[in-house]
Amino acid sequence: MEKIEYSKKVMQHFLHPKHFGEIKDADAVGEAGNIKCGDIMHLYIKVADGKISDAKFKTLGCAAAIASSDVMCELVIGKTIEKASKVTNKDIVDYLGVLPTLKLHCSVLGMETLHDALKKLRK
Amino acid sequence: MKTIYLDHAATTAVDGTVLKEMLPYFSRRFGNASTLYTLGHESREAVERARKQIAKLINAEPNEIFFTSGGTESDNTALKGAFLANAGKKHIITTKIEHPAILQTCKWIEKQGGRVTYLHVDANGIVNPQSVANAIGEDTLLVSIMHANNEIGTIQPIEEIARICREKKVMFHTDAVQTFGKIPIDVKKMNIDMLSASSHKIYGPKGTGILFKRNKIWIDALMHGGGQERGLRSGTENVAGIVGFGKAAEIAMQKMKSEGEREKKLRDKIINGLLKIPKSRLNGHPTKRLPGNVNISFEGIEGESMVLMLNEKGICSSTGSACSTGSLEPSHVLLAIGMTHEQAHGSLRLTLGRETSAKDVGYVLKAVPEIVDKLRSMSATWRE
Ligand SMILES: Cc1ncc(COP(=O)(O)O)c(C=O)c1O
Ligand SMILES: [Zn+2]
Numbered sequence: 001m002e003k004i005e006y007s008k009k010v011m012q013h014f015l016h017p018k019h020f021g022e023i024k025d026a027d028a029v030g031e032a033g034n035i036k037c038g039d040i041m042h043l044y045i046k047v048a049d050g051k052i053s054d055a056k057f058k059t060l061g062c063a064a065a066i067a068s069s070d071v072m073c074e075l076v077i078g079k080t081i082e083k084a085s086k087v088t089n090k091d092i093v094d095y096l097g098v099l100p101t102l103k104l105h106c107s108v109l110g111m112e113t114l115h116d117a118l119k120k121l122r123k
Numbered sequence: 124m125k126t127i128y129l130d131h132a133a134t135t136a137v138d139g140t141v142l143k144e145m146l147p148y149f150s151r152r153f154g155n156a157s158t159l160y161t162l163g164h165e166s167r168e169a170v171e172r173a174r175k176q177i178a179k180l181i182n183a184e185p186n187e188i189f190f191t192s193g194g195t196e197s198d199n200t201a202l203k204g205a206f207l208a209n210a211g212k213k214h215i216i217t218t219k220i221e222h223p224a225i226l227q228t229c230k231w232i233e234k235q236g237g238r239v240t241y242l243h244v245d246a247n248g249i250v251n252p253q254s255v256a257n258a259i260g261e262d263t264l265l266v267s268i269m270h271a272n273n274e275i276g277t278i279q280p281i282e283e284i285a286r287i288c289r290e291k292k293v294m295f296h297t298d299a300v301q302t303f304g305k306i307p308i309d310v311k312k313m314n315i316d317m318l319s320a321s322s323h324k325i326y327g328p329k330g331t332g333i334l335f336k337r338n339k340i341w342i343d344a345l346m347h348g349g350g351q352e353r354g355l356r357s358g359t360e361n362v363a364g365i366v367g368f369g370k371a372a373e374i375a376m377q378k379m380k381s382e383g384e385r386e387k388k389l390r391d392k393i394i395n396g397l398l399k400i401p402k403s404r405l406n407g408h409p410t411k412r413l414p415g416n417v418n419i420s421f422e423g424i425e426g427e428s429m430v431l432m433l434n435e436k437g438i439c440s441s442t443g444s445a446c447s448t449g450s451l452e453p454s455h456v457l458l459a460i461g462m463t464h465e466q467a468h469g470s471l472r473l474t475l476g477r478e479t480s481a482k483d484v485g486y487v488l489k490a491v492p493e494i495v496d497k498l499r500s501m502s503a504t505w506r507e
Contacts, residue, residue, distance in 0.1 A: 006431075014428070015435060020501045031503075038425065038445050038453070038468040042503040060502040062427040062446035106446075 004100045006063055013096070014063040019073035021056045030117025032109055039065040039106055043072070043113040047121065052076050052084055057113075064103035065110075071095045072110035085118050087111065124437040127483045131324075131415055131476035132273050132301060133441065137367065138326040144370040145328065148363035156360045157351065166362045173369025180372045181299075181318065182309040183335050189352045190365050193332035194300040196345075197319035198224040198267075200334050200356070201296045204342030205265045205317075206232050212264035218242045218250050219459040220277075221269050224319075225298055226455075238262075247408040248277035248460045252284045256291070265294040270302040270318075274443055274456040274472060275407030276416025278306070285314040294340060300324055300332075301413060304375030305383065316340050322364065326477065327371030331364035378477070386414040386475045389484050393417045393473060396488040400495055406457060406470060415475035418443075420457075420466045423505030424498040429471050432494045438487060443470045 006014070023044035030043040039061030046054040055077050057069035071092050076084040089107040093099050099107055128136075137145075148169060154162035156170050171185070178185045191197045202215065202225065217229055219241045229239045240258045244250050250268055259266070266288050271278045281297050288295035296317040299308060303320035310318060317340060322331040336342065336355070348357030394405060394417055402422035421429075426442025433440050443454030445468060452458075453467035462470075473487065499505040 004427075011431075014431065017501065038464055040503045058501060058503040060423060060504045061425050062444070063431050064446075065425075066428060066501065103446075 004102060006067075006100070007097050009097050010063060010067045010099065013067035013070040017057075017066060017070035019056050019070050019077075020058065020066075022058060023054060023056050026056075028117045028121040030113040030115070030120065032112035032116055039109050041065065041069055041109050041113045043069070043117045045076070045117050045121070047081070051078060051080050053078075061109070062103070062106060064099055064106035067096060068092050068099075068107040068110040069113075072114055076114065081118060081121065084114065087114060127438045127479075127486060129473040129475060129479065129483075129487065130439045130441055131479075132276075132413075132472070132474035134323045134329065135326045135476055136478075137328055138371060138374060140374065141327055141367045141370045145363045145367040148366050152362075154362075156362055157349070166360070169362060169366050170360055173365045173372075176369035176373045177320075177333055178335075180304060180308070180376045181320075181335060182311050184338070186353075187310075187335055187337060189334045189336060189355045190360060190368075191332045191334055191356055192330055192361070193323070194222075194298065194319050194321035195224040195332075197321070197332045197334040198222070198298055199228050200345050201317045201319060201336075201342065202228045202232060202265065202267060203345060204355075205294055205296075205340075206235070206237055207343040208341050209264050212262045214238045214240070214260060214263040216240045216242065216255060216258045216263060216266045216268075218244055218268055220244055220248060220272055220274075220456045221267070222273055222298060222300070225267055225269070242268075244277075244459055246461050247411070248272055248275050248456070249408060249411065250279055250284070252280055252287055255284050256287045259287075259291050259293055263291075263293050265296060267296040267298070270297045270299040270308070271306070271413050271416075272407070272456060273301050274454055275418045275460065276301075276413035276474075277407045278302070278411045278413065281315070282313045285316075288316075289314045304372060304379065305414065307379070310335060310337075317342075322368035322371055325371045325375045328364050328367040331361055331368045333368070382477060383414040386479070389475055389479060389481065390415060390417055392481075392484050393475075393487060394419070396484075397491055400492055403495075404466070406460065406462070413474075415479075417473040417475070418470060420462070420470045421495050421499075422466070422469060423502045424469050424495060426468060426470050428498055429469075429491075429494055432497070433490060436490045436494075438490060441472045441474075443472070444468045 026044035055073040089111040156166040304325040318335040323329040426444030457467035
């Protein structure tokens with residue numbers, strides 16, 4: 001059994017997330033769930049002038065899932081749709097510094113939710 | 124910040140009196156218990172005193188107690204030892220909710236050509252004795268069923284099960300790691316053939332345990348060497364550890380009744396308090412339950428997050444969530460009692476002990492609802 005130990009940065013985003021909540025008049029809501037881990041994430045995005053003006057999340061999940069959600073919002077706010085669509089889970093992990101190997105899939109959840117939101121936006 | 128330790132099922136702190144008893148055996152009384160001079164005799168006497176203290180707690184004979192390195196080794200010795208010593212019989216019966224020390228040993232036995240039946244349990248985690256009787260066949264060697272479960276605290280009807288085994292002439296082993304010193308055990312009255320116990324769960328040192336084995340039961344040794352522990356477990360005795368375990372057993376026996384009643388009251392206070400949180404449920408049996416065990420699931424949130432947030436408030440707890448098991452599978456125990464992945468995901472275990480106070484309980488009853496609220500406010504699936 002691998003030990004799970006989080007960095008200060010992960011704990012910071014988990015304990016004090018800046019971007020949790022809903023956007024009532026969101027332009028798109030992305031959803032993804034990780035059956036394996038059981039984590040479920042919803043991402044609300046608001047677009048203005050071709051840029052993501054705001055992003056908020058609601059996540060049922062472990063510390064890695066909540067921290068990844070928060071970082072993902074942080075990463076996409078202010079980006080053009082084009083640029084945001086290039087954000088991957090690697091960017092989330094890089095931003096957090098490290099994630100325990102067993103928890104990498106929780107960051108993938110962040111990316112999947114984002115891609116789902118952008119797909120819905122294009123429709 | 125004060126630490127409120129509510130993970131006594133994982134391990135406990137060594138009792139002060141126990142530690143004091145142990146200390147001389149690390150230095151002044153360092154003798155090897157197998158030697159002929161006085162220094163060695165002192166160690167031998169200390170080991171035999173501990174054997175008596177432990178035997179007394181479960182109404183065994185001292186020569187039926189074998190010292191091991193802990194619960195895991197005792198479980199391995201009981202199952203593998205029985206399997207290796209009885210070439211003709213290849214069938215073992217156990218349950219789906221055993222500790223990995225039993226389950227992984229059974230997996231190994233299957234690889235060696237053994238056959239294992241993993242019995243179902245009901246929604247409270249209880250094994251039906253009739254299902255044991257039904258599973259016993261011609262080549263059944265051994266039934267191994269834990270006395271109480273380490274996660275949900277459910278206490279099994281082992282007396283009834285052991286009686287069935289005795290009648291059918293099948294060996295009965297119980298993993299009593301969670302009950303030894305906490306609730307009464309009488310190996311004679313209960314027809315127990317083998318029993319595993321561990322020191323560090325009862326305020327003794329880590330790395331020491333016992334296997335109780337009735338003299339009529341034959342099993343092979345796993346450790347071969349100098350023939351200590353009447354050949355069943357070679358290796359120079361861990362005298363200090365054994366002395367500590369003996370003292371811890373003696374104290375546990377004195378305190379069992381009053382401490383059990385005290386913990387039960389605090390346990391029920393926590394359970395009743397936390398069940399006031401909407402969409403929460405108790406896991407395990409409401410009354411056939413270890414005095415110190417609380418296990419509750421909260422809908423819409425995940426256990427690891429709860430444990431980490433409780434840690435921020437100084438509370439040590441545990442969970443059966445997939446996100447914390449290290450295997451990405453929720454606890455096998457919670458799944459076996461019929462919980463969904465999501466319910467298992469949201470489980471929180473608090474296990475009380477001697478130093479848990481009514482004040483601690485008050486603090487927990489304030490902290491947990493706050494954390495549940497906070498996590499639900501962030502949750503994707505929670506709707507008020
Ligand atoms: C039911 C049960 N069996 C066996 C063990 C293993 O005991 P030890 O840690 O002494 O090897 C434990 C401890 O976690 C347990 O709770
Ligand atoms: Zn996760």
